[in-house]
Amino acid sequence: MISCDYHIHTQLSGCADNELSVKKIIQFQQDLGIEAIGITDHDYSYKSKVKTIQAAQQAIKEADPAIKVHFGVESQMLEYQVTSITIRLASYFDYVLMAPNHYHLRGVAQPRSFRDPRRVALHEIYMFEAAIACPMTDAVVHPFLLSPNVFQFSDEELSAFGQEMMRNIEQKRLIYQLDLASQRGLGIEISPKMVRYNQLHLVEFYKLCLERDVKLLIGSDAHNLKQLEELSLLAPILEELGVTEEHLWHPKE
Numbered sequence: 123m124i125s126c127d128y129h130i131h132t133q134l135s136g137c138a139d140n141e142l143s144v145k146k147i148i149q150f151q152q153d154l155g156i157e158a159i160g161i162t163d164h165d166y167s168y169k170s171k172v173k174t175i176q177a178a179q180q181a182i183k184e185a186d187p188a189i190k191v192h193f194g195v196e197s198q199m200l201e202y203q204v205t206s207i208t209i210r211l212a213s214y215f216d217y218v219l220m221a222p223n224h225y226h227l228r229g230v231a232q233p234r235s236f237r238d239p240r241r242v243a244l245h246e247i248y249m250f251e252a253a254i255a256c257p258m259t260d261a262v263v264h265p266f267l268l269s270p271n272v273f274q275f276s277d278e279e280l281s282a283f284g285q286e287m288m289r290n291i292e293q294k295r296l297i298y299q300l301d302l303a304s305q306r307g308l309g310i311e312i313s314p315k316m317v318r319y320n321q322l323h324l325v326e327f328y329k330l331c332l333e334r335d336v337k338l339l340i341g342s343d344a345h346n347l348k349q350l351e352e353l354s355l356l357a358p359i360l361e362e363l364g365v366t367e368e369h370l371w372h373p374k375e
């Protein structure tokens with residue numbers, strides 16, 4: 123039932139498989155029966171060069187896709203009202219994915235402690251609010267998803283920490299933000315990473331998103347071919363949540 127994937131990295135992102143070309147991705151997704159995708163490398167991959175952006179657009183054209191291929195970008199909030207991408211750079215892309223929690227990158231505001239779930243909760247909601255308020259944001263990616271690389275917990279510890287963090291998020295404050303996201307037509311990403319990292323605290327969060335009429339963006343955040351396939355891990359969760367086509371976010375044409 124999953125027919126789109128709007129968060130995919132290519133070899134241009136330094137953190138992705140260096141053989142992951144646009145052509146390979148398109149072919150692979152076509153074979154999987156995916157109908158629409160988005161190529162979304164990190165903004166810093168382009169080094170603010172228009173030429174690099176145009177070359178990436180050209181590569182999509184040359185791949186001559188039989189499916190719909192959008193050209194987006196992944197950017198991050200550094201703090202409130204400060205983004206890694208400029209408005210000028212953003213204007214070259216079909217859509218901007220905004221990451222509120224890229225703590226592994228330089229310049230991104232950090233929680234006071236990575237060991238105190240209350241501190242992490244306060245910081246996560248602050249960064250989420252910042253991403254929702256940013257005029258360049260089209261969709262917020264992996265909100266409230268804790269990366270094992272950053273937190274350095276075992277799987278079980280990270281899962282328990284995630285639950286505890288989510289309990290510390292003030293509901294009224296979160297609902298207010300979801301209503302803003304809904305009004306603005308922003309997507310909120312749901313990613314198979316929540317299964318890979320055992321982040322089941324997010325199920326309640328997505329229930330709330332759907333209750334508040336927020337559209338969900340399906341994104342694998344794949345950095346290699348295997349992770350493209352992992353999108354199927356989401357199927358049981360989407361089913362549990364009762365997600366249908368009408369709940370999904372798509373880039374504007």
Ligand SMILES: [Zn+2]
Binds near residue numbers: 196221224263264
């Ligand atoms: Zn990211």
Ligand SMILES: [Zn+2]
Binds near residue numbers: 131196
């Ligand atoms: Zn990404």
